[in-house]
Amino acid sequence: MADALPYTDADPTVTELLATHPNLKMDGVCGLMMDGVSLTAIANAVGTPTWVISADTLRTRMARLKNAMQAAGLDVSLHYAVKANDHLAILSLLGKEGFGADIVSGGELARALKAGIAANKIVFSGVGKSDAELQEAIAHGVGQINVESAEELDIIAAIAQKLGRTATITLRINPDVDAKTHAKITTGLAANKFGIPYEEAASLYARASTLPGINAVGFATHIGSQILSVAPYRAAYARMAELVQSVRSQGLSVSVMDCGGGLGISYRTEVEGQPEALAGAMKAELGHLGLKLAIEPGRWPIGPAGVLLGQVILNKARGAEAPFYVLDTAMNDLLRPSMYDAWHGIVPLSAQDAATPAIPAHVVGPVCESGDTFARDRLLPPLQRGARVAILDTGAYGAVMSSTYNSRPMAAEVLIDNGTWHSIRPRQKRDALWHTETVPAHLTAGNT
Ligand SMILES: Cc1ncc(COP(=O)(O)O)c(C=O)c1O
Numbered sequence: 350m351a352d353a354l355p356y357t358d359a360d361p362t363v364t365e366l367l368a369t370h371p372n373l374k375m376d377g378v379c380g381l382m383m384d385g386v387s388l389t390a391i392a393n394a395v396g397t398p399t400w401v402i403s404a405d406t407l408r409t410r411m412a413r414l415k416n417a418m419q420a421a422g423l424d425v426s427l428h429y430a431v432k433a434n435d436h437l438a439i440l441s442l443l444g445k446e447g448f449g450a451d452i453v454s455g456g457e458l459a460r461a462l463k464a465g466i467a468a469n470k471i472v473f474s475g476v477g478k479s480d481a482e483l484q485e486a487i488a489h490g491v492g493q494i495n496v497e498s499a500e501e502l503d504i505i506a507a508i509a510q511k512l513g514r515t516a517t518i519t520l521r522i523n524p525d526v527d528a529k530t531h532a533k534i535t536t537g538l539a540a541n542k543f544g545i546p547y548e549e550a551a552s553l554y555a556r557a558s559t560l561p562g563i564n565a566v567g568f569a570t571h572i573g574s575q576i577l578s579v580a581p582y583r584a585a586y587a588r589m590a591e592l593v594q595s596v597r598s599q600g601l602s603v604s605v606m607d608c609g610g611g612l613g614i615s616y617r618t619e620v621e622g623q624p625e626a627l628a629g630a631m632k633a634e635l636g637h638l639g640l641k642l643a644i645e646p647g648r649w650p651i652g653p654a655g656v657l658l659g660q661v662i663l664n665k666a667r668g669a670e671a672p673f674y675v676l677d678t679a680m681n682d683l684l685r686p687s688m689y690d691a692w693h694g695i696v697p698l699s700a701q702d703a704a705t706p707a708i709p710a711h712v713v714g715p716v717c718e719s720g721d722t723f724a725r726d727r728l729l730p731p732l733q734r735g736a737r738v739a740i741l742d743t744g745a746y747g748a749v750m751s752s753t754y755n756s757r758p759m760a761a762e763v764l765i766d767n768g769t770w771h772s773i774r775p776r777q778k779r780d781a782l783w784h785t786e787t788v789p790a791h792l793t794a795g796n797t
């Protein structure tokens with residue numbers, strides 16, 4: 350991993366994008382294929398917008414993370430960050446492979462348990478856990494709760510005692526390290542809401558070690574997301590190592606270090622974060638301490654496993670200006686471009702379209718917001734009404750961040766596993782948009 354963000358201004362071509370996405374191939378006849386399955390065939394069968402996830406990609410990337418840790422000689426448990434993509438099929442797949450889960454809410458706890466992930470393989474993170482969520486987690490016997498504040502520690506101790514249980518905890522420490530990522534997804538700076546201030550960590554750990562209802566086993570840190578450089582990880586882990594040593598010198602026992610998630614992927618021309626480099630940083634800074642380590646990857650394993658299929662509703666020409674390609678998918682489906690100005694590759698499904706010389710265009714959705722823009726001045730072939738595209742790297746923080754804004758139903762979801770595709774969520778029906786809403790009797794139609 351390079352230590353400077355390796356962005357360039359030049360956008361990758363379709364050929365370059367396909368070269369960095371081994372699960373995608375352009376077939377001269379069938380068009381864009383994922384794991385040997387025609388994405389056009391899927392769009393024909395279920396319509397658009399549709400999320401498509403490659404199970405093989407997810408398995409391969411989780412295996413690479415695991416192997417990287419093992420090759421470094423580290424004892425590391427992998428807890429997939431459920432927030433990245435919480436579909437039951439995904440969690441079931443990961444549960445079957447023996448992975449644990451990192452959760453941040455009662456909803457994610459329920460999903461992970463429903464998918465068959467054992468409670469003792471679940472880590473409960475999250476800056477604000479309600480009493481009800483903590484009770485549920487402790488009653489189910491989750492493996493570890495990452496405590497975010499002194500206040501929360503006392504709340505957990507009280508709930509555990511009331512339930513007659515002992516809660517195994519780590520303290521999540523804010524190491525005040527800049528992860529050099531987007532400001533909205535950096536979490537390890539003192540100004541961020543996450544974690545316990547580094548300076549308070551040792552004394553709070555000493556207190557936690559004496560609290561009834563609490564089994565304090567160590568520390569956790571998570572400095573942000575889409576991290577491309579290894580340097581911030583090393584800086585954070587070095588600080589955590591110092592903390593472990595200082596706490597141990599007080600005679601306290603520390604056996605666990607949860608190293609968080611955050612490894613970044615290549616959306617545009619970035620060099621993606623390398624699991625082997627992450628393992629190297631963990632080994633260099635923490636390897637000598639005899640700790641049981643954990644990581645919580647979300648984006649890295651599943652981001653590149655997914656695409657979002659959309660169709661051009663209109664090619665809105667504007668004379669000499671770049672045209673607007675208005676898709677049938679929008680910011681209510683994929684929020685990342687509107688929220689973070691995120692860059693996602695856009696590839697036509699038709700080989701013929703993909704081979705046509707590109708012109709600059711703006712790719713937008715139909716939602717009534719100018720921010721509903723997937724790409725500005727993107728070099729793309731002229732795309733006519735009805736042309737279909739795949740928006741790349743949408744497996745993480747895609748479907749999970751969707752809404753029904755503008756009364757747009759939730760998109761369909763498909764999983765490709767071992768060369769066969771499965772519908773894993775039908776497109777939401779129109780009347781499901783309001784099926785939980787009630788209208789007071791005096792407002793119903795016909796009432797004057
Ligand atoms: C505590 C915690 N762990 C893990 C993750 C997963 O991060 P990522 O998807 O970047 O790997 C997050 C999200 O940033 C998080 O807040």
Ligand SMILES: N[C@@H](CCCC[NH3+])C(=O)O
Binds near residue numbers: 685
């Ligand atoms: N939602 C963010 C990542 C947040 C990570 C969770 N702490 C994204 O799409 O990049």
